[in-house]
Amino acid sequence: MLCVLELDNRHIAIAGLSKEGVSLFNLNYDGNTVKLDKSPLLPTSFSPELIVKDLQLVYWPLAELQKTLPQQWRLETGNNYRRLFFNNQSLMDVDYLEPDSTWPKTVSLINYRYHYQLYITTLSYETLSE
Numbered sequence: 001m002l003c004v005l006e007l008d009n010r011h012i013a014i015a016g017l018s019k020e021g022v023s024l025f026n027l028n029y030d031g032n033t034v035k036l037d038k039s040p041l042l043p044t045s046f047s048p049e050l051i052v053k054d055l056q057l058v059y060w061p062l063a064e065l066q067k068t069l070p071q072q073w074r075l076e077t078g079n080n081y082r083r084l085f086f087n088n089q090s091l092m093d094v095d096y097l098e099p100d101s102t103w104p105k106t107v108s109l110i111n112y113r114y115h116y117q118l119y120i121t122t123l124s125y126e127t128l129s130e
Helices: 049-059 062-068
Strands: 002-007 012-017 023-029 034-038 073-078 081-086 089-098 106-111 116-121
Touching: 002 049, 012 049, 023 049, 034 049, 049 081, 049 089, 049 106, 049 116, 062 073
Parallel strands: none
Antiparallel strands: 002 012, 012 023, 023 034, 073 081, 081 089, 089 106, 106 116
């Protein structure tokens, strides 16, 4: 799947496309509400809303993530990884395979709770001043 991502400190917008360019979903998150248009071509089990949480874990500043974690949740970090735990049970692993101080270009995410893996490759990006 190919995704086009737009994000800033106020919102996240994602358009998901098939390899052929067919629109699979459009998601907008304003910090409070997720609005989603999902194609009937996608299986009902596919939840684009989880992508927002995945992107937060991968890209949000560490201090912001730490502030949002409820009790019994723990985040371990290193130069090239983040690990999320609940009651000492591993829930998610993020590995920065091609780290970059501005934007990690290649990332692997494993979600043990929902049994899926994302491999994120940034084809291009542009940083705009706000």
